[in-house]
Amino acid sequence: MSEAIRVPRKPVTGHRAWWVAAVTGTAIVVAGACSTLPGILQGPLRHDFSWSRGSIGWAVSVNMVLYGLTAPYAAALSDRFGVRRVVAAALLTVAAGAGLTTIATAAWQFTLLWGLLVGAGTGALSMTLGAAVTDRWFARHKGLVTGVLSAASVLGQMVFLPGLSWVIDHHGWRPALGTVTLAALAVVPLVVLVLRDHPADVGQRPYGGGVFAAKPAPVPGAARRTLTVLGEAGRTAPFWLLAGAFAVCGASTNGIMWSHFAPAAHDHGMPVTTASTLLAGIGVFNVAGTVASGWLTDRGDARRLLAVFFTLRGLLLLVLPLIMTATVRAPMLAFVVLFGLLDLATIPPAIALCRLHWGEDSAIVFGWTNAAHQLGAALAALLAGAARDAFGTYDPVWLALAAACAAAALLSLAVDHRPPR
Incomplete structure (x- = not known):
């Protein structure tokens, strides 16, 4: 148990908490850059090695499952060894996995390096890390800071994705992976110099x-x-209601959008670079949506927020097959804006519900909830690729996920809003 003594209130200008949050967010940005890479790597890998979408989807699903399973252990390891050591080790693991993937020549090697190493490294840099840092360093504005750190993952996609897509088009997929490797290594000194555990x-x-x-x-x-x-x-x-809802959350975001949106758009004649730019646009509005969600979570009923977000997301997925075309038109731009606002908006209210029910263990519990999120994402990544191979279209996948979002909205409303006695 920690001691607590009253001390005179000091000005909070320049408080170290904001620097810690900034470095934490930077590490999460690098991890976020890895989440959308499989979507733009599919074409080059299939061209160079003749791998099927299913085999690539398998590697991505392994990555997502390990990402989810690593998160709760990373939260506990942070309590044992400190946040700074865990974050530095995670960044080095990401750099090793991404760097070694450049010499992979077989699908099993891609699964081993991208699936296992990058999955474990990025899992330790998930929003479970953000939740742990927020709990330690902030007594006020927890929802807002949670929203900002949640948005950092998508900010990584927004910052890196268009550039990585351009690099792949002009120089190949290996330099793109090298860029991610260097970015991860560059953040390590910041972590060592700035990040503190408490x-x-x-x-x-x-x-x-x-x-x-x-x-x-x-x-x-x-x-x-x-x-x-x-x-x-x-x-x-x-716990099970939140885990079920978050499994759907993962399936309808990371699992399908970040792994299969670009190939699905390409099926309709849209260039992959254009589809990647649309994904980056989703990231732009994701920042605003997630921060706004954190602000609303500080002031409203987290269960109802979750239900509204899932309902609206399901409606967007329902209409997506109708608006995909070879060129970017107004309906697709509206989809980008709205889906971006909703994409990660579910995280702040979910973390708030974990804090309500599990207190000091909430970061670990959210880690396990996030594991369900990644399990759903992995299943979607795997099954969507298999469905595309079998049916020649992604349309059934969008419809199934829209129905799943409706179910997740009901699960969210069923979560008890009262703290346990």
């Missing part, structure tokens, strides 16, 4: 807090604690 490390209170809290002692047995928290949360209905 406000007490620099003699400060959490931002907006009225008391100084001593840094908690390292928590041993990270793996055991992660599983213990899962066992305790797994005996409650809110």
Whole structure:
């Protein structure tokens, strides 16, 4: 248990919390750059190696599953070894996986390097990291900061995707992976120099807090604690309702949009570079939508926000097959704006519900919820590729995901809004 003593309130201008959040966000940006790469790598990999969409989808699904499974353990490891060490190790793992993928020549090697190494590294840099940093460094504006850090992942897509697509078109896919490798390595010194595990490390209170809290002692047995928290949360209905809703969330965002939107648009005659630009546009509006969601979460009912977001997302997926054309027209631009506003808007209310029900263990519980998110994403990435190979179109996939979003809205409303006694 940490001590708590009252100290005179100091000006919060230049509080270290904002620098910590900025470096954390930068690391999440690099991880986000990896999430959309498979969508623009499909064509070059199939051209160079004649791999099927299904085999590429398998590697992507392994990446997504490991991303999800790594997140809760990374939260517990942060309590054991510190956030700075975990983030630095994760960035080095991403750099190793992306760099070694440039010499892969077989589908199993792509699965091993991109699926396992990059999946594990980016999993440690997921929004579970953002939730842990927010809980430690902020007493006020938690929803807003959560929204900003959630948006960082999509900001990575927005910043890197058009450039990486251009690099692939003009220089090939290997230099694109090299760019991601260098970006991950470049962030490591920032992590070492700026990131700190707890406000007490620099003699400060959490931002907006009225008391100084001593840094908690390292928590041993990270793996055991992660599983213990899962066992305790797994005996409650809110956990399974949130996990079910977030499995649909992953399927309808990362699983399909970031892995198959570009190939689906290309089926309608749209150049991959144009489709990549549309995805980047989704990222632009995602930042605004996720930050706004965090602001609303600080002020409203998180369950109802989740239900509204899922309902609107389902409606957008329902109409997507009708508006895909070879050229970008007004309906597609409207889709980009609206889907961007909704894409990651589900994260702040989900984290708020985890805090409500599980308190100090909320980052780990959200990590397991995020694992369900990635499991849904992995299934969508795998099955969507197989469906495209079987039916020659993605249309049935969009319809199925629209129906799943409607179910997720109902699951969200069923989550108890009262804290446990």
